Amino acid sequence: MNEPVSIKRAFPDTTIIAMLVALGLVGLALVYSAGVAKGNLSIFYKQSLFFGIGVIAASVLTVTPPKFFYALAYVVYVMALFFLGAVLILGSVGFGARRWLDLGFLVVQPSEPAKLALIIALSRLLADWRKKPSWKLVGAVGLLAMPAFVMILMQPDLGTSTVFPVICLAMLAWHGIPARYFLMLLLPFLALITVALPYLVVPMLLTGLYWLKRAGVNWLGLAVMILICLGASVVGPKAWDHLEPYQQRRLTSFIDPAADPLGSGYQVIQSQVAIGSGGFAGRGFCKGTQTQLRFLPQQHTDFIFSLAGEEFGFLGTSFILLLYSILIWRGYQSANQIRNQFMGLAAAGMTAMLFYHSVINIGMAMGNLPVTGLPLPFLSYGGTFLITCLAAGGVLLSASLHRRTY
């Protein structure tokens, strides 16, 4: 215990801390600029306060021992489900959906912390699974995530609901289930795509059969899979009809934003114009015309990356991506290095969640992915989400701090 090495090792990952702080500060700067554009800096002050709260939350989580997370995993998840249920009944309506819970002194969005709760609960489920990974395990994971997924879909919040299956898949992958399971899980979605774009059927079928043969699937399994795919092809279009028109438009408009430049394509076009007009060095802090004259919609929330692109240019956007890369890289590293399987799963889940959010949001801002309304971690305005992201960072730090603990 007197060895200096062990003292050094008893400190959380400084790189992750640096990335969290750097991203947080960049986020505050961007929200400040959005506030200037709004002519009201209150969002900046609020975000600063949330950042402070988030830092405290992250610090508390950092020093929390893994066994504590383990013990409370299901309790926290049940609480999260309770809040999600409460939103459906008592939630306040905004943008045509019930997403917020007014607690009197503050408004929270329970779907954000629910992501963390699911990750912790899944970590415990997977860590407790002593047998070989099997379809049973996949089924158990699916069952655990289902209530949260369905309740968020009912809000409705399509974008956020997609995070839950992604978390499940990422953690199953981390746990080490065989690749063919993934293929099978993804196959219905591929079948759906072929319904929308029929000319893809033949190449996809051929690649699929080739892969299945290599993966060594028996013919019964293949028959089951084909049935599932056919089912998806029948159910898919019906499900599409059940989507709200705004959801349909969002999903399709990214393919060709110019088709409806003043409707659903408007946001995407203005976002691309903002990013593109930034050039190499950007148009200057608080000087982007798309942002400051408010041609860029949702500039402090969903499209804050476009604000960064406009005002700080390629330098700014690639710097932000560098910060994300280092954070995600270190996140997976600390998940790898940890001896406690539960904490490793939790760290991997948190990292995957942050990664998924960043890619979907930036892809949307660049006009390459549908407008799903997923916020950008650490940068988008929104108290619940910022605190959630910093808390996820706290779990990562806890994992790095307790990497030698079993």
Added chain:
Amino acid sequence: MGGLAVAVYVVIVLRLFFLQMVSRPAFLKKAEANRIRVEVLEPSRGGIFDRQGQQLVENRPSVTLYARPWTLKNNPAAVKALAGYMELDEKELRERIGRRGWFTFSPIAVQCDIPFTLLAVLEAHQIDLNGIEFKMEFKRAYPLPEAVHLLGYVGERSTEDIEGGAERTGLTGKHGLERVYEKYLSGEPGIRYVQVDVSGKSRGLAPDMPEVQKKNGWNLYLNIDGNLQRRAYELMAGRPGAVIAMQVEDGGILTMLSLPDYDPTIFSGVVSPKVWNQLATDPDHPLLNRTVQGQYPPGSTYKMVVLTGVLEEGLLTDNSRVTCRGGLQVGNRFFLCWNKRGHGVVDWRKGIQMSCDVFFYHQGLSLGVDRMGGYARRLGFGAKTGIDFDVESKGVAPDAAYMDKRYGKNKWAKGQVVNHAIGQGEVLVTPAQLMVYTAAIATGNLIKPRLGDFLENPKTGERIYIEPDIKKVNISAATLAKIREGMTAVVNEPGGTAFRQHRRDMVLAGKTGTSQNPHGKDHALFVGYGPADNPKIAVAVVVEHGEHGSSTAAPIACSLMEQYIHDLYPGPPLPSFAALVEKPVTTVSDSLDQQLPDSLGSTDE
């Protein structure tokens, strides 16, 4: 897994590189189009003034109604209400507002020159009509409606993009001087860049884009004498025809009148197709500027061409005589003289003075078609005068080549020349050509007529002069002197066809003409210049269906010249003509040369 994540981020950075570095210009352009509203600053159109500085065309303030399509797009009730107030079909109104698309923030002109009553109604309801605006603009007003043909008219500019979808509105010259000097009169529009936010609200001038100053149109000063123009209008007393007069020193047009005319105010704003069709299909052709577009057989006014030809060619001497018995048999046709009783023995001087047709039949036959056409061209016929007007007819001065072309080689009778000799047949001239020809006889110079004198920059006072263009006419001085003598005799000697027009205080010269008109009564013509010894003004008058040049056209032309010369020399009256005629007159112009300068000298030069 970390490696996979970083690879995805690298792909994103590559995409960002493409968006921000490669396609930046296109996106920057779109960003600028978002934020900049280009406003056109209309320059005020230059005025037009006569030689005394009185304004012939001025700008009259009027109100134009504008609409913002983007704002009105989602407000059909306002469009409907507006259509109601304007008493316009809603569909037509929608077409007007949406003619440049409904997604533009820039205001679109819906109707210019809206009446005051409509303006009052619209202003009262402006709260419900969000998206409409009024703009003060200028229309043209014509304080001297008698000058309508030469001034021409303006019309709505067809859409002309300045920049970024902003269009220049206002007026553009469509005809006449308004069109000829459009480049100077219209000025250059300024451009103002206004920064707007997403709701289309102005955020002030764009700080990084300086305003482009507008340049107001230049003022045009004419050679036209407004008073003389008015006088010509009075003298014509509404009869259809043309009067054109020119200063012979430099070609400045003093008067250019064509009748029937039209009300210039109908062109000051938007002309309705109905009114336009009515004007365009009127059998009297009120839109035609007869002074330069009207083509008439010149009749006897053409006889100086024939006389010039035979004198120049040496086919006629002072002693040559022709006996007129009221007509001449040429081939199987008998050509009458206008005086069926005949003029008796006629020499060149009497031939002009009395306008004896038989004398000129003989001269025509000896000169021939081709040479006659050649002399006509030397005197300015068969070609445009080059006047600064946008349309002009060439007329016809037939020579052998023309006749060959028209009838086929050698398919025409040489006897046609008999018709040409009295300005009939194929010969066609414009009043402007007649005036230039008269001035050429009077001065020995072929002068290009100029309506414009100079253009003046209203700001700097810089002037651009429309330079005179004067060429020596290719006719010997001796011949010209004889022609002048004959023309002076026409007005000033008993027996001259215009003797009734002689003045006591000045000596005018001229030639009457009556041209046969297959469509009705004959046209009356007169060409003249004065004072005979020291020409200042040349004039040509055509009175359609006026029957006799001597009785209808000559009084108009001579009164006009009289007024001009009086205005020019306000000194003591000129010596009476009676004193001159008592002398044994050999050459009238010689005696004038001796007598007139003394009295003119006091004020001349």
